[in-house]
Amino acid sequence: AQSVTQPDIHITVSEGASLELRCNYSYGATPYLFWYVQSPGQGLQLLLKYFSGDTLVQGIKGFEAEFKRSQSSFNLRKPSVHWSDAAEYFCAVGLIQGAQKLVFGQGTRLTINP
Amino acid sequence: DAMVIQNPRYQVTQFGKPVTLSCSQTLNHNVMYWYQQKSSQAPKLLFHYYDKDFNNEADTPDNFQSRRPNTSFCFLDIRSPGLGDAAMYLCATSRPLTHNTDTQYFGPGTRLTVL
Numbered sequence: 001a002q003s004v005t006q007p008d009i010h011i012t013v014s015e016g017a018s019l020e021l022r023c024n025y026s027y028g029a030t031p032y033l034f035w036y037v038q039s040p041g042q043g044l045q046l047l048l049k050y051f052s053g054d055t056l057v058q059g060i061k062g063f064e065a066e067f068k069r070s071q072s073s074f075n076l077r078k079p080s081v082h083w084s085d086a087a088e089y090f091c092a093v094g095l096i097q098g099a100q101k102l103v104f105g106q107g108t109r110l111t112i113n114p
Numbered sequence: 115d116a117m118v119i120q121n122p123r124y125q126v127t128q129f130g131k132p133v134t135l136s137c138s139q140t141l142n143h144n145v146m147y148w149y150q151q152k153s154s155q156a157p158k159l160l161f162h163y164y165d166k167d168f169n170n171e172a173d174t175p176d177n178f179q180s181r182r183p184n185t186s187f188c189f190l191d192i193r194s195p196g197l198g199d200a201a202m203y204l205c206a207t208s209r210p211l212t213h214n215t216d217t218q219y220f221g222p223g224t225r226l227t228v229l
Contacts (some may be wrong), residue, residue, distance in 0.1 A: 043222040043223045044157070044204065044206075046219075102159065102218060106155070
């Protein structure tokens with residue numbers, strides 16, 4: 001069965017520091033991979049997605065992610081975080097079965113220290 | 115210019131009292147999804163509509179039903195809410211398989227409280 005693992009439940013970084021959020025997936029075919037961000041009490045906003053091609057994907061708000069097939073990983077990075085980046089981050093794998101069904105990881109809560 | 119709208123944003127119901135959550139979209143997308151997200155957990159897909167075709171996830175309880183009267187609207191009905199159904203309910207839309215490089219667009223969610 002398809003699954004997504006985000007090993008870190010909660011991460012705290014200082015404002016201006018670099019960030020890496022880990023994501024590992026289990027999927028039999030070429031995966032469609034996504035990172036979403038969720039602010040408290042809000043819906044999900046897409047940060048970036050990978051379908052094929054260049055394994056380094058650029059997203060909104062200065063985020064990027066790298067697909068590594070050999071490691072089954074799709075880690076999210078940002079070189080310098082801002083206080084407004086504090087939120088919950090979800091990695092997801094998309095299953096294309098007529099519709100596009102998303103299987104989410106458990107999420108990583110990001111706290112920013114001033 | 116909201117694209118996926120959910121009403122109400124907050125809903126309080128009593129144990130066992132039927133409740134309906136609403137989702138509408140201005141994107142003209144073929145597919146609409148309902149997710150349940152419990153506190154500090156990942157969103158979990160309940161079901162989706164591909165046009166008028168309803169697709170239920172295998173582990174979605176019978177207590178949850180859905181209606182899609184037209185392309186723009188989709189409803190989530192909880193026939194007899196239990197305390198365990200308290201959650202954020204997220205609606206999303208997407209284009210279908212022929213546009214599989216597209217993504218899902220999420221609404222802001224409805225937070226359901228069961229007393």
